[in-house]
Amino acid sequence: MSRRSPILTLLLALSAIALVVILVSHPQMSFEAALRGLKIWWEVVFPSTLPFIVLSEILMGVGVVHFAGVLLEPLMRPLFNVPGTGGFVLTMGFASGYPVAAKLTTRLREQGSVTQAEGERLVSFTTTGDPLFVIGAVAIGFFHSEQVGVVLAFSHYVSAVLIGLLYRFYSPYAPMSRALEKNQLPLPLRALQAMHRARLRDRRPFGRLMGEAVQSALHTLLMIGGFIIVFSVLIQLFSAINLTRFLSSLLAVLLGPIGLPPALSNGIIAGLFEVTLGAQAASEVPPSVPLIWQAVIASAVISWGGLSVHAQVASILSQTDLRVAPYLLARAIHAILSAVLTYLAWEPLTASSWFKGSSIPVFLPSTSGIPVMDWWDTLLHSGLLAAVILAALALLSLLVRLANRHQIH
Template sequence: MSRHSPILTLLFALSTIALVFSLVAYSQISFEAAVRGLKIWWEVVFPSTLPFIVLSEILMGLGVVHFVGVLLEPMMRPLFNVPGTGGFILAMGFSSGYPVAAKLTTRLRQQGSVTQAEGERLVSFTTTGDPLFVMGAVAIGFFHSEQMGLILALTHYLSAVIMGLLYRFHAPFATVTKPLAKTELPLPLRALQAMHRARLRDGRAFGKLMGDAVQSALNTLFMIGGFIIVFSVLIQLFSAIHLTQIIGTLLSIFLGPFGFPPAFSHAIVAGLFEVTLGAQAASTVADGVPLVWKAAIASAVLSWGGLSVHAQVASILSETDIRVAPYLIARSIHALLAAVLTFAVWSPLQATAWFAAKSVPVFLPTSSGIPVFSWWEILWKSSLLALGIAAFLLLASGLVRSLRTGKTR
């Protein structure tokens, strides 16, 4: 069915009218949900995401991204079939969470640093949750377990890397950016040249560059806040009209024959719309369900991201020709890979001495809530993680280049 089909237009119109009547009928629930979404955006998303987007925009304008791109070219292109600048997106996406990777990929596409296919590959495997959310809010806040944080982080990010390796074959015959030409210049010197040329092409004064970076970051964050509030209201409305319960019942009937615990249908439905609600629902499933199942569902929900995040990513990508469909397919595969990896690593990790020594007391439920981090703590820890990932990628890229140089001699 075409997106311009009159039937589709009628369905959208009827759905919108139904939502308007629901908002009027459940005005108190809608208001409380909107306030809750606004609070999450103001206290968590805004202070933790704004510095990263601003700094990323400044680094792009100064040409630092192109400097890093040249250094990471020997590793990123053979592994993920993207230019070296994708390494910057990888480090920032993994450390700062969704949808920062989509925003940075959009900027690279607008600059012509990546092609359409390369942008689709990049955004598909670099859009992840940030470690403070995965290990802090979900593992410690919901599961009350440090060990669960290690399992969720390992399966979440390892499956994302596997996604990148798989998606290197996405659009295999599409055009790609020109690889680095072979010269006698050392790689660091070529990186400096690339940074200087990018800075000259940009041409903005530093004050203008900073002002544009702040304005762009604020526009993006206001858009993200709008989606968070809207989906917070929608989720509560769907629950009030019992739509989520109906979907959960149908899902349990469908998944039951495959041996899937019916108790997780609610967590899956909640995670379909919003990642935090889905992870929390997975942690509160009845005690009779094995813990490995709870971890697998939580990891799948984290990797899926939720329709709220997908709407944010789709809105950001709409500024370019990067398609959303490959991204959505990647999110589904990422969720499946994360769940399978959880079952694969569960027993080996549980057999280690660290888990054996601590697994009994920390898995007991406690009264502690979700850890609260200040924006400065989030910025500090996420920045250190981004620098650590970038340093690891640079070391790996240098090793790959040295091995290739040794073989060609």
């Protein structure tokens, strides 16, 4: 059915009318669901995402993204078939969670730093949950287990890297971004040179740069908040008309033959729409369900991201020619890969003592029912994590560069 089909238009119109009727017939429930979505946005998403979007815009304005582009080119191009600037997106995306990577990829596409195919590859594997959400809110807050946090983080980020390696073969004959100019300067000096030139080209005073960064971040976060509230209401309305119960019952019948406990169907259905509710539902099953199966479903839900996140990413990508279909396919593959890795890594990681004695952040209670960190701790841990990821990528890139030069000689 094409976009221009009158049948599709009729179906969309009837669906919208049905939602309006359900909304009007359940005003109190809709209000409470909207309020719950607003609290999630205000207490969880806003304080954890705003600083990263503002900082990312400032870093792009002063040329740091070009510094990272030159420095990480020897690593990102052969591994993921994206320019070195993709390393900056990978760092911020992994450290701050969805949908920051989509926002940064869109900015790079607008600047012409990545081609259409490279942007679609990049956003497909860098859109992940942040570690504080995966380990803290889900593992510690919902499952009350550090072991689960280790397994979820391992499966989530390893499978994301595998998606990147797989997607390097996506659109192999598409145009590539211009290769870096070669000269005799060492790689770090070339990176500093590129950063200085980028800052001179930008020409914006720091005050204007910071003001525009805050405006862009607030605009993006208002859009994200709107989607969170809308999907919170939709999920509650679907529950009111027993649609989620029907889907859960139908899914429970399908789970039995493949060995999954039918009680996990609620988590799968909830996670289809919203990642936090899906992970929470996976943890609130009868004690008879083994913890490994709960972790498998939670891992798949986190990697899928939920239709709420997909709508946010689609809205951000719509500002450019980047298509959302490759991103959605990557999310489905990511969910399957992370679930399989969780099952395979469960026994080795939970039996090991690597995480014992480590400092796991303490999360605080929230009126939305979702554990959150103190905002200062959130910024501190996320900022340190971004610095560590960027430093590790830079070190690997330098090692690859040195190895290539040694082979040439």
